Amino acid sequence: MPHDLTVAVVGATGAVGREMLKILEEREFPATKVRALASSRSAGSSLPFQNGELIVEELTEASFADIDLALFSAGGETSKKFAPIAAKAGCTVVDNSSAWRMDPEIPLVVPEVNPEALKTHKGIIANPNCSTIQMVVALKPLHDAARIKRVVVSTYQAVSGSGNKAIEELRKQVTQLFNMQEPEAKVYPHRIAFNCLPHLDAFLDNEYTKEEMKMVDETKKIMGDDSIRVTATTVRVPVFYGHSESINIETDLKLTSREARALLSQAPGVKVLDNPAENIYPMPINAAGEDETFVGRIREDESIDNGLNVWVVADNIRKGAALNTVQIAEVLIRENLLLS
Template identity: 80%
Template sequence: MGAQQFVVAVAGATGAVGREMLKILEERDFPASKVIALASSRSAGSTVPFKNTELLVEELTEASFQGVDIALFSAGGSTSEKFAPYAAAAGCVVVDNSSAWRMDDRCPLVVPEVNPDDLDWHNGIIANPNCSTIQMVVALKPLHDAATITRVVVSTYQAVSGTGQKAIEELERQVRGLMGGQEVENKVYPHRIAFNVLPQIDVFLENEYTKEEMKMVHETKKIMGDDSIRVTATAVRVPVFFGHSESVNIETAKKLTAKEARAVLAQAPGVRVLDNPGEKIYPMPINAGGMDDTYVGRIREDDTIENGLNLWVVADNLRKGAALNAVQIAETLAARGLVRVQDRNVFETK
């Protein structure tokens, strides 16, 4: 008797992350008996590549999830808020890439290398964390287990692909224009992104932090299962197409040397240590492109505090920061026999 097969739907299949989800389902040979591509009415009737064929894109509706076991959502927050409850009510388990459900107490917020046990209590909707949070906690969790992290100061350097295809095209268009001596316009970002950095990702909140920065604060605490960890963040958009980088400073309750931290991280799931400054070896976005691991380097002690470390963390934001993590959640659900919705009435359909 073969392994159990699942009917899988990808909502938002025509977007950058949706296409990456399909690619990763194929690459990792996810046990799918059928894969359904869903998108808005505008995209219905088009096709997306999967394996050696093309999937016909169907319109996402309230009735799309009958007979579907797992749905991977990357269709935006408002779409997820509307349709994910219908999926859960149909008995389908949703893994949602938007921010809509991340801080909802009914929904686990999961990075499989960090908190897979939280999947045990899912009610049909599981939240995929923010891209910048995912790669950071993959690196933090083994260090937290070893020495108990008490404070995190993170500055991010985030690629334009985190905004979407229009941002990728805007950066490319601006670079070409400026190199040709032309005036360029910005539509996606409030200022020019080419040859510039923007210390703003998402909108500013009343506390003068951006929404992206506060996502990192709140999501880290939820994923790590420790509200006592103090987190502060500065999120910056940089003119890089793919791959987020982060400068992470941590303070721990127990002393952890740089050598000890390297040894811990070298054994950590999903982490690859690239750390030989003498040979100019350290993580860069060009290393991470198309790769599954989170890269960590520049591991060194912070001598301004008693128990401090500095890390440089890089990952492919479309893979580990979004699509791969979602597929890994689906894989973990399948492996643990959790592809089911115990109570289909937890989330109200509208």
């Protein structure tokens, strides 16, 4: 670790950027100085940090001269433009957008799953999609024990995954409906309050959405196994925080539900909540504000020889975005892998 470590959060005023600052503070991240960078319209505003506040600075091409490590959460176009500029200046970038995830030269990392991939970085590291992160945290111990052949996943994703405007839209629509008013839909193509939308991101030529194909492609890259077959259906649900996933897994070797439960109970970053007789299973209200990936409803799939069903829930803003980014940064520092 550098003697003096300057860390910047790029996109600091957004939902994930604010959470990054909060997590840096909570985990006592070993930074000498933390800076908040954002667009010109946010420059000059302030954000709470530790016992004071950070004044937001405008992001420019000259911003990275004195920065050792930058945590990006400012959207794909910003990342495409500024991440290479930062890396060229000697600043290591951990990027939360989708811009670099499938670039073969750039590691896509979940610290509980493939931290060794960080050794190959050349200045930019990609943070995976929120729904992929929590899934692979749960898949990894099962894959190591029995080799996963196929995954069928259906997601139930919170509106916070679309940012602050979506959170506000759900709040507003609920209020409008209770007041017998026609709800306005601006963020999503249809009303989200008391509804489910099987539509996350744009539809592609293969009739899947971008979100669904992210889960397919990213899972193979993170797990380091192109032979794993993955299919996904992603759904937006009227929940503020916490993505839920129903995952059906087919393995080469037989795993009983008891064996799977034992493996998951020992897995890093996983918390098993699995006692249906007592109505104990993961829910978004358990996960909101928490760091762990919660797993429950662990049971054998009776329709195939080597199959399991699991239910996985995590806070999409924390583990699905900000926390995973900070955890990557912690590994970079611990293993002395920063550029500068």
